[in-house]
Structures are given as C-alpha cells and as structure tokens.
Amino acid sequence: MEKYDRKKFIRKSGGVLAATALVPGVVFSKGALGTANTLNIALVGCRSMGFWILNHALNQPDVVCAALCDVDQNVLERRAGEIEKNFGQKPRLFSDYRKLLEEKDIDAVIIGTPDHWHCLIAVDAMAAGKHVYVEKPMAKTVAECEIMVKASHKYGKKVQVGQQQRSRAHWGEIVKMVQDGKFGKIRTIKTWGNFGYGLGPEKRPDASVPEGVDYNMWLGPSPERPFNPSRFHGSWRFFWDYGGGLLTDWGAHLLDIPLWAMGIDGPPKSVSTVGGIFSGENRDLDMADTQTVIYEFEDFNMTWDHAGGLGVGPYDRNYGVAFVGNNGTAVVNRQGWQIYPEYDGDTPKIEPEKFVWESGDEGHFDHVANFINAIREGETLNCPVEAGNMAAFYSNIGNIAYRSGSTLKWNESGNLIDAGKFSEFITPEYRSPWKLPVI
Ligand SMILES: NC(=O)c1ccc[n+]([C@@H]2O[C@H](COP(=O)([O-])OP(=O)(O)OC[C@H]3O[C@@H](n4cnc5c(N)ncnc54)[C@H](O)[C@@H]3O)[C@@H](O)[C@H]2O)c1
Numbered sequence: 001m002e003k004y005d006r007k008k009f010i011r012k013s014g015g016v017l018a019a020t021a022l023v024p025g026v027v028f029s030k031g032a033l034g035t036a037n038t039l040n041i042a043l044v045g046c047r048s049m050g051f052w053i054l055n056h057a058l059n060q061p062d063v064v065c066a067a068l069c070d071v072d073q074n075v076l077e078r079r080a081g082e083i084e085k086n087f088g089q090k091p092r093l094f095s096d097y098r099k100l101l102e103e104k105d106i107d108a109v110i111i112g113t114p115d116h117w118h119c120l121i122a123v124d125a126m127a128a129g130k131h132v133y134v135e136k137p138m139a140k141t142v143a144e145c146e147i148m149v150k151a152s153h154k155y156g157k158k159v160q161v162g163q164q165q166r167s168r169a170h171w172g173e174i175v176k177m178v179q180d181g182k183f184g185k186i187r188t189i190k191t192w193g194n195f196g197y198g199l200g201p202e203k204r205p206d207a208s209v210p211e212g213v214d215y216n217m218w219l220g221p222s223p224e225r226p227f228n229p230s231r232f233h234g235s236w237r238f239f240w241d242y243g244g245g246l247l248t249d250w251g252a253h254l255l256d257i258p259l260w261a262m263g264i265d266g267p268p269k270s271v272s273t274v275g276g277i278f279s280g281e282n283r284d285l286d287m288a289d290t291q292t293v294i295y296e297f298e299d300f301n302m303t304w305d306h307a308g309g310l311g312v313g314p315y316d317r318n319y320g321v322a323f324v325g326n327n328g329t330a331v332v333n334r335q336g337w338q339i340y341p342e343y344d345g346d347t348p349k350i351e352p353e354k355f356v357w358e359s360g361d362e363g364h365f366d367h368v369a370n371f372i373n374a375i376r377e378g379e380t381l382n383c384p385v386e387a388g389n390m391a392a393f394y395s396n397i398g399n400i401a402y403r404s405g406s407t408l409k410w411n412e413s414g415n416l417i418d419a420g421k422f423s424e425f426i427t428p429e430y431r432s433p434w435k436l437p438v439i
Pocket residue numbers: 044045046047048049050069070071072075095097111112113114115117135136137162163164217218219220232233234235236249
C-alpha cells in the first residue's frame with residue numbers, strides 16, 4: 001500500500017494550493033505608496049473579522065488602505081488610529097458605504113459587516129466597479145446569494161468569499177484523498193461544531209442607542225426594532241434578522257469541505273432537521289442551540305450537528321468534518337487531519353496517519369493573497385461566488401427546514417417542491433428604502 005506522501009502532493013497540486021507558496025504570517029516590506037502597482041483597498045465593517053482581513057491585505061506588497069467605513073464612529077476612529085500607527089497610512093473615513101463607493105480610486109472592497117448587509121454592499125460595490133472580498137456566509141438567504149452570483153457574472157469583478165480553508169493546504173489534501181478514492185466509497189460525511197459562544201448572548205433589556213452609532217444604518221434592510229445590546233456587535237448572528245446562528249457561522253466553513261470534495265453544485269434530494277433550545281440556559285437567541293441536520297443524497301448521507309455551549313465533540317474534536325468510507329475515516333479541522341483505517345482482520349486497509357497543523361494562520365493570509373493575485377495577475381480564485389453560494393445554500397436550507405418545521409425536497413430537475421411554502425425564508429423582505437437588488 002503506497003504511503004501518502006504529503007510533500008509530493010503539495011508539489012503536484014496546482015490551483016487551490018498555489019497561493020500557499022506565500023509563507024503565512026510573513027510581513028512584506030511595503031513599496032512606495034502610489035506606485036503603478038498600488039492596489040487601493042477599502043473596508044466596510046471594521047470591528048472584528050473585516051479588520052483582520054484588511055491587515056492581511058496590507059501585509060501584501062503595494063496594498064494601501066484607501067478608506068474605512070463603519071456605522072459605529074467609535075469603531076471607525078479606533079481602527080483608523082491602528083492603521084495609522086501600524087502602517088503609517090491615513091485612510092478616508094466614511095459612515096455610509098455608498099459614499100465610499102463613489103471614490104474612483106478604490107480598486108477593491110472588503111465586506112466585514114453582519115450578514116444581513118453582505119448582498120447589498122457586495123452588489124453595489126461590483127456595480128461601482130470594485131472587486132469584492134466578502135465574508136462568509138456569502139449571504140443569509142438563498143435569494144441574496146443567487147443575486148450575488150448573477151452580479152459577479154454581470155459586472156465581471158473578482159469576488160472572493162471568506163471560506164479561508166480553501167487556501168490552507170491541509171484541507172485541500174483531504175479533499176484530494178477523497179477524490180482519489182483513498183478512503184474507498186464515501187458513505188457518510190459528518191460535519192459538526194460545538195462552541196461555547198453557540199449558546200447565544202444573555203437576555204438583556206432594550207436600551208438607548210450608544211453614542212456614535214448610526215443604528216438605522218446598522219439595521220439597514222432588516223426590520224425596524226428598538227436597540228438591544230444582545231442583538232448588536234458580535235452577537236447579531238443569533239437572530240434571524242441578521243444571521244443564521246452556528247449553522248451559518250460554522251456550517252459555511254465546514255459544509256464547504258464535503259461540497260468541494262464531492263463536487264456538489266446543486267441541491268440535495270432533501271434536507272430535514274431536529275433541534276431546539278435544550279441547554280437550559282436563559283439565553284437570547286432565535287435559533288436552536290442544539291441541532292442536527294440531515295442532507296440526503298443518492299448514495300451517501302451528510303449531516304451537520306451543533307450543540308452551543310459545549311466544547312467536546314466526535315473524534316475528540318469540538319468541530320470538524322469526517323469522511324466515512326469503506327477503507328477508513330478521514331477527520332479534518334483547522335488543527336490538521338487524521339486517518340482512522342478500517343481493518344481486514346489485523347491488516348489496516350489504509351495507513352493510520354496524522355497531520356498536525358501546529359502553528360500559523362488558519363488560511364486568511366493566503367486567502368487574501370489569492371484575492372489580490374487574482375486581481376493583479378488573474379490567478380484563479382480559491383473561493384469564488386459559486387463555492388460561497390453552495391456553502392451558504394447548504395447552511396441556509398438547514399435553517400429553513402428548522403424554521404418551517406418541514407422537510408425540503410427537490411425534484412430530479414433540482415427544483416424545490418412546494419417552493420411557495422418556503423418563500424418567506426428564501427427571499428428576504430427589505431425594509432424601505434432599501435431594495436433587494438435586481439440583476
Ligand atoms: N472567515 C471567518 O473565519 C470569520 C470569522 C468571524 C466572522 N466572520 C464573518 O465576518 C462578518 C463580520 O462578523 P464580525 O464578527 O466581525 O461582526 P462584528 O459585529 O464584530 O463587526 C461588524 C462591524 O460592521 C459594522 N457595520 C454594520 N453595518 C454596517 C454598515 N451598513 N456599514 C458599515 N459598517 C457596518 C458594525 O458597526 C461592526 O463594526 C460576518 O459575516 C461573519 O460571519 C468570518
């Protein structure tokens with residue numbers, strides 16, 4: 001039995017691994033500002049993830065932070081100060097992204113807002129001629145994702161979705177092993193994510209809007225309601241108006257891997273789910289803190305499972321993906337991968353192997369590098385809109401099954417049966433004056 005040769009794999013792999021030739025975490029010295037090669041980048045939504053993506057971008061050669069935008073002045077000023085201190089750059093500051101998009105010299109926009117804004121800002125940015133790095137999930141509804149795919153084709157802009165695993169080599173290694181048949185016929189794929197924060201925020205009373213926050217602009221297309229700190233920075237993801245809970249937060253990352261490995265580019269035969277708020281904690285969240293989703297395919301099963309508040313999970317990992325095949329099971333997460341063989345008597349059908357990713361960036365740096373190389377040199381994007389769309393789709397339909405209390409089924413042509421029954425979850429109603437983009 002041939003032993004799996006990691007070095008050989010990396011040498012042989014093109015495409016998805018090409019960007020990993022850049023060493024993660026290396027800080028490049030910056031070229032002179034304003035050279036012909038300068039890429040002007042802007043960030044909309046500066047508090048957390050978007051800002052770290054921006055930092056990775058500014059650590060690439062000749063990338064300049066042209067502008068920052070946030071509806072919270074406190075965040076905006078703090079982040080502007082950090083950019084000046086760490087990079088010696090003074091970005092223009094905006095509280096309305098539409099004004100930022102009018103700036104002609106901006107080449108690309110990073111979108112680090114909550115999910116309910118992704119579609120609108122991404123489409124407006126593309127229409128304004130900007131390339132887009134949009135965080136995952138690509139959007140919080142099926143219809144918005146489809147609009148983003150259409151927009152990327154219409155405007156011909158580069159759109160990278162923030163599923164950074166696609167740029168971290170060891171995930172691609174497992175994908176290739178699955179595709180090469182190393183594990184034999186894949187019969188079940190398990191994905192799961194148990195995280196402490198998945199309990200949702202504490203229940204808190206409505207409050208006055210913090211000073212410096214344009215709350216109306218934070219809400220944007222989502223329904224009007226009084227300000228509540230539990231529904232705001234960071235914890236918005238536990239409310240249907242803004243996000244999709246653990247299933248979209250982590251499902252967009254982890255369901256992406258089997259979709260990639262199995263080459264899935266359409267709906268399953270069906271999706272069903274069970275779950276509820278079972279933790280017993282008095283928390284504020286719309287979705288289930290404990291949930292299992294079953295995706296039915298012709299000749300294999302796929303599941304998603306989460307239990308917010310817990311830190312233990314299958315195969316001794318609190319989150320991950322397991323490909324279960326006739327020859328063995330491959331388990332992968334950000335820490336590495338492990339292969340558990342099946343046995344013929346005492347003989348393992350495949351080598352028990354393990355790869356531990358001991359340190360370094362989880363893929364963000366290379367993912368951003370790939371985006372910038374795609375803009376500059378036409379490098380293939382590791383996570384284009386089609387891949388972002390599929391991962392968001394599988395996350396979103398699990399939530400639709402939960403919210404509707406129904407099993408969703410697709411016919412052989414890939415059309416959702418009784419689609420009208422689910423339309424309120426598929427297509428969001430935007431609060432006036434915001435309008436769902438029409439492409
Ligand atoms: N790729 C990853 O591993 C990863 C990790 C964490 C979060 N994310 C994604 O990043 C996105 C942001 O999540 P977060 O945890 O950083 O959220 P956050 O709440 O910490 O930050 C969001 C920021 O966006 C700002 N904002 C809201 N509406 C805005 C608007 N219309 N214009 C400008 N700014 C606006 C908020 O004021 C806030 O500063 C989400 O889509 C999330 O799913 C990805």
